[in-house]
Amino acid sequence: MKEMVPSPPPPLVHNQFESVRELFSRHVVPSYGRFNLALSHGTGTHVFDVAGRRYLDLGGGIAVCCLGHAHPAITEALAAQSRKLLHVSNLYYTEPQGRLAAELVRRLGAGKVFFCNSGAEANEGLFKLARKFGNDEGRFEILTATNSFHGRTLAGIAATGQDKVKKGFEPMTPGFRHIPYNDLAAARAALSPATVAILIEGIQGEGGVAPATPEYLLGLRALCDEKRLLLLLDGVQDGHYRTGRFQSFQRILEGRPEAGGFLPDGLSMAKALGGGFPMGAFWVRAPFADLLGPGTHATTFGGTPLACAVALKVLEVIERERLDENVRKLGEWLLRELKRLAETYPSVVRDARGLGFLLGLELAGKEEIPAFAAEEKPAAIQFTNRMHQAGVLVVPAGARVIRLLPPLNLKPLEAGEGISKIEEVIKSLA
Ligand SMILES: *Cc1c(COP(=O)(O)O)cnc(C)c1O
Numbered sequence: 001m002k003e004m005v006p007s008p009p010p011p012l013v014h015n016q017f018e019s020v021r022e023l024f025s026r027h028v029v030p031s032y033g034r035f036n037l038a039l040s041h042g043t044g045t046h047v048f049d050v051a052g053r054r055y056l057d058l059g060g061g062i063a064v065c066c067l068g069h070a071h072p073a074i075t076e077a078l079a080a081q082s083r084k085l086l087h088v089s090n091l092y093y094t095e096p097q098g099r100l101a102a103e104l105v106r107r108l109g110a111g112k113v114f115f116c117n118s119g120a121e122a123n124e125g126l127f128k129l130a131r132k133f134g135n136d137e138g139r140f141e142i143l144t145a146t147n148s149f150h151g152r153t154l155a156g157i158a159a160t161g162q163d164k165v166k167k168g169f170e171p172m173t174p175g176f177r178h179i180p181y182n183d184l185a186a187a188r189a190a191l192s193p194a195t196v197a198i199l200i201e202g203i204q205g206e207g208g209v210a211p212a213t214p215e216y217l218l219g220l221r222a223l224c225d226e227k228r229l230l231l232l233l234d235g236v237q238d239g240h241y242r243t244g245r246f247q248s249f250q251r252i253l254e255g256r257p258e259a260g261g262f263l264p265d266g267l268s269m270a271k272a273l274g275g276g277f278p279m280g281a282f283w284v285r286a287p288f289a290d291l292l293g294p295g296t297h298a299t300t301f302g303g304t305p306l307a308c309a310v311a312l313k314v315l316e317v318i319e320r321e322r323l324d325e326n327v328r329k330l331g332e333w334l335l336r337e338l339k340r341l342a343e344t345y346p347s348v349v350r351d352a353r354g355l356g357f358l359l360g361l362e363l364a365g366k367e368e369i370p371a372f373a374a375e376e377k378p379a380a381i382q383f384t385n386r387m388h389q390a391g392v393l394v395v396p397a398g399a400r401v402i403r404l405l406p407p408l409n410l411k412p413l414e415a416g417e418g419i420s421k422i423e424e425v426i427k428s429l430a
Helices: 016-027 072-082 095-108 119-137 154-159 184-190 214-227 248-252 305-320 323-344 379-389 412-429
Strands: 039-043 046-049 054-057 111-116 141-145 176-179 195-201 230-234 266-269 280-285 349-355 358-363 395-397 401-404
Touching: 054 412, 072 305, 095 111, 095 280, 095 305, 111 119, 119 154, 119 195, 119 230, 119 266, 119 280, 154 176, 176 184, 184 214, 195 214, 214 230, 214 248, 248 349, 305 323, 323 349, 323 358, 323 412, 358 379, 379 395, 379 401, 379 412
Parallel strands: 141 176, 141 195, 195 230, 230 266
Antiparallel strands: 039 046, 046 054, 111 280, 266 280, 349 358, 358 401, 395 401
16 A cells, blocks of 8 residues: 555755755765854855855854954955966965065074975874974874874874864874873873974864963973974964964963963964965974975975965954954853853852863753753754854863854854853753
8 A cells, every 4th residue: 555655746845954954964975063054155153044044153163263254355365366376386486485485484493494285284294294393213102292283184183182073084193192191291201202293273273272381382392392392383273373473382371481482383373374264284394394304205285375474364354353352252151151151050050161262161961951861962962953053153172162263253242142142952951
């Protein structure tokens, strides 16, 4: 009898989200856990889904969209440069690449810059720098921190101090060992005759928003000087004015006279560098800036005129509009508000921390929040889903932390709207 049942009529309303998701489930490698949102366009701090619903974007494409969406200056820079030259290869010189390198050096210190296409690739360059530095002496080992994140290439997952990114991809690329973060004595104790560099994030982002202490940064610098190691910083997420200074170490060490002249030996950048246009870079301090000589390192798309023209424009807008000050002022306000939420709703929120516009809200465990206990998904995912229902995009970090990484030109009114929506969701869970 079954074959006589007529099939149901096609739905009258074409569900665009479902049709987009269908394309993904058929044709896109399922390596990402995605939320049930299909986004179509944006403007400023807002994005719209395919059904036309508007969201306040406090995730900023994971710290990428530093000027928000569809910024006219970026659109104009893209259009203007694309009429001249998109790409020529690094067999030749182009002015935008040279000018962008000069701008980055001016903000960091004497040294040179290599351009690439992503954060993982920028870190990969730092690994090669370290190996080249130690090669004659047979030193190659790089120490990185527990809970760190350095990208998803084979060397990136070996460097990352989280088991979940390594699982299933063994054997790991040799030459990486992990040390507890913010623990100077552990760093000293972990050194071996093969150690050549220490790499850390100024603020661990994926690891749950954990800033380095000034003492840790200064202590690592002294240790690296003493043992002739390179001190490398991963500024991919916490850099580009996210903390109110160009790099997080500059902000963390503010008001420390003994930090005068502190510089790492290498620093990786990506995420916000192109304001949404994909690019990465690493800076090398002057004494080591010529270690990677002709023929030692390369990438086809590194520093194209298009990418560099956009990145130059992003820096120009940040400087002209004093967005560093905006990040400081609004970031302080946001953190105060998040701390108030942690105090008011201790059964839902355990802690609030961060610097500038890299902020984290640590939730209670899934089992401790009755509304979350029944579902399998971790608290951070369930909370993020509820924020989406409330019309706000936030980014989970691990199982229990919610990250805010808004554009640097976030407006006070938008910050206020974000906090009141977050409070609404917390209240509904308390
Ligand atoms: C995102 C991130 C990376 C990796 O950058 P990709 O562009 O995804 O390769 C590396 N380090 C840190 C700290 C990051 O946040």
